[in-house]
Amino acid sequence: MDLVVLGVDGVSPDYLEEALEKYDMPGWEKLRDEAFYSDLESCVPAVTIPAWVSMFSGYDAGKFGAFHLTQPDFDSWETGLRKTSFPNTFFWDRIKGRSSLHNIPGTSPVYKIDGWMKGGFPSPHDFDFYPEELEQEMNEKFNLEKKDKRKNTLGAKIEAEFENYELERKVADEIMEKDARVSVSVIKMTDTIGHITESKGNILRAYRKTDDAVQKALEKAEGENANLIVASDHGFFRVKKKFNIVSFLAENDLIDVEKAEGETSLAYRLAEPLLDTPIKKYLRKLHVAYSSFTGNRLDGKSGNYLSNIKKSSTVIPYHKGLGKDCLLKIHTEDMKHGTVTESKKEEIVDTVIEKLRNVERNGEKVIEKVWRGDELYTGESPEIAFRTTDKYVVGTTNAHRNFSKTNALTHHETGIFFAKGPNIHEEADEELEDLFDVAPLI
Template identity: 25%
Template sequence: MESKIKTLVIGLDGASLNFVQPWIDQGLLPNFRLLEERGSRGEMESCLPPVTMPAWRVYSTGKYPGKLGIFWHQQLDMNTRTVVTPNSSMVKSSDFWDYLNMAGIRSGVVGMPDLYPPRPVDGFIVCGGPSASTTDYTYPKEWGDKLIQDVQYEICLKGDFYGQSADSPIVAEGHSVIEKTFRAAEYLYERDPVDFLQVAVFDINRIQHFFYDTEPTLRAWQIVDRWLGKFSPQYDYVFIMSDHGTERVERAFFLNVWLKQEGYLFTRFKPMDFLPMIGINRTTVGRIISFLRLRRFLDYEAVRKYSNILPSATGVFGEFGNQAVLKRTNWAKTKALALAQGPIYINRELVASDHEYETLRRELVEKLEALTEPLSGKKVFKKVYMREEIYNGPYAESAPDLLALNHDEYHNRAGLNQPAVFADSWAWKGNNRHKGLFMAAGPGIRGGYIADGVRIVDLAPTILHVNQVAIPDDLDGIVLKQLFTPDSQLNNQEVKYQSSYNYDGTKINNPEFDKVVSDRLRDLGYIE
């Protein structure tokens, strides 16, 4: 019987060559250096916006968000004016390992964000990232308790890095979570040696957001490098990929404050509004606690509980983030509202006619694309897209009306009550970047080759092709034949196609789960 191809994918949230390549060249990441010499590498174009959610499912399905129905960590339902937290049950498209399973290739996926609740698979799945619950997070279900008991597995780091130094205990805890992700993969593989294994590391992105290219980030990468050296000899093909990249961030831009100043967004006034206006809110108190190095002496859950006594940065008591933004909004006057990292929604109850809608969108595009920071003269946005420019498919009509893609040095935030549109980026040191990375090595893959034009949607069909599995006929990606040597079987074998199939699972609707996800997004700095 012919032996099956063995494939390893290591996914690194927020990884990009702009800050990692110097470490590789200096010999600080020897196993990555060896992989580059053996195989191909390059920058990889993420989806829009280049964010963990939806980018991981764009990767695993080979489809852009308009075919998936997920557009950011949280989405606005403008009909009900509520926040929707996407989860795996909303995605009907199959992941590429489902097609591997159909071809008899057993698969294991560990730590990948955006997979909760897990679907059945011939192999195993361990959910990860900010959108995973702490219960029923594995398939088969019984692995969950065993991982916690035997490996001390943690889905996501508990706590945040606000104001923390490189030697803070929370940094060591972040490194420990990365270590445990690989230990979980090793533990499962030893008990169920699947043919395809993917290990995704979300918390490396958390460290990069707050420390960018400094020592804590390098130490995190060295953990990954060590495990790469341990795992890779067991596999025929090794892929490294990221959902998006990371770039140094200098300034924060508050899009909703700008919308207020320009007369597109109006908020309700409350007697306690003066508190956030003079800087008294949960965010600033948290900064003071961090500055005074008090976090190590305080219980995380107690800080979370009692901080809600204060208003959020949006001026709402007892709530934070996008739900707080909605509660603060005066819908009778508001025409446009934004989430962090670029999605902009139009209030069609107030902007009723198609003519007024198109006029407003064009007006916002022109103003935002021309917007510069007064002090530096730099433009804030690379481009502002209309929905139909970037989204197509059955779910495109549910997408935000506009998407503002900022220049990398600006952190696009959604707070409402800041006194100014611009501020120093005191928390994040690294911002999401549209260009991530990929590496690939194995029989028939070019050595020392730098590829160009690679997109995140191209990885799923390429991995299927490498495993001699037909490509679903509705994918947005293509097989990356530029990676293959001219005389290789990979280059010369026909790219075959098959009919795609959708997953018909059970939706989950759990307000408590939504709160857990919101808490994690707040720790990450995605919401106020």
């Protein structure tokens, strides 16, 4: 074996440090003491699918064609389907020798490789293996029947997630035992616990659970004199303020929106003023219970963020709000409902970029960076991308104000990167510190 990679989705350097102080985590401690470490800066946007796929391919999102977790369909005016599989895109598709791959985002449905693969998340299937014999083998060893994942309480959701994690690690250990040149496994649980609980305490518990996997990865790499990389695709952070891009664009006559009223249920409107208070925690529990019984959300959101944006709009967010990053699409006439002419497009891009750079709140900048799409991506891409400062996240719902309060634990662009092994040299440390993209290193 030449390389062992353990991916830990959404693991943040600061929370990892806290977990290490709070709990006994011998695997992570050994890694911290012996491996090269650097913070890892994620791609734009710092979300799971583009981040892992670019990390393991060396390509940008424009090249593999997935800028976010979902892709909008501007013909049907719906959020659109998830692109979840990127066959023959990754570094293991370009090397000689076998690979054993487990749970890597962007590999479900699985595809033919020289080696073994269990498909990653998000996935249209619960258990998705290549080759078929691997599925048979895993089914004989473990009870892989599909379970009803809907749980009525947050506590039950967390326990189900942890239980599923234990099973996943057993499957991972078996796949990692295969005689391969490269072995990659990604842990999703760390990210899922962050999203479903939005609580630091639960995140630290989740990190602690990964210690066995880190120990095993260390042992495997050492035993086979292989290189080891442990990395995350992005981090998490707590944020209290939201910059609402839809209302900002509306104020500048760049987007047309339906009235915000009526988009939410009565229950949600009654509860809304309480969302900035500690009661939010209990409302969240209530919401989990309500949605698992009824299948509906209390806030009445359909999941289609385009539903209250009118087709006459000039500039449209490319995805639902998640974290600090946002992509914007100019609604050009080559699109089904678009009207912006090619000659007008550049003018609009310049105007929006200028306006975004100057957004201020209480005398402070709100937007940290603004890019033109072609600075970040090759090929067809949204024309504008921006990232807020650490005080804000981006909201894409039809809010009444440009700024609102929130209390979210959400994605941050800073992740972790550990490397250890025969090909990781001290002299390379300085170069590694500027690392933006892992694939060329691998």
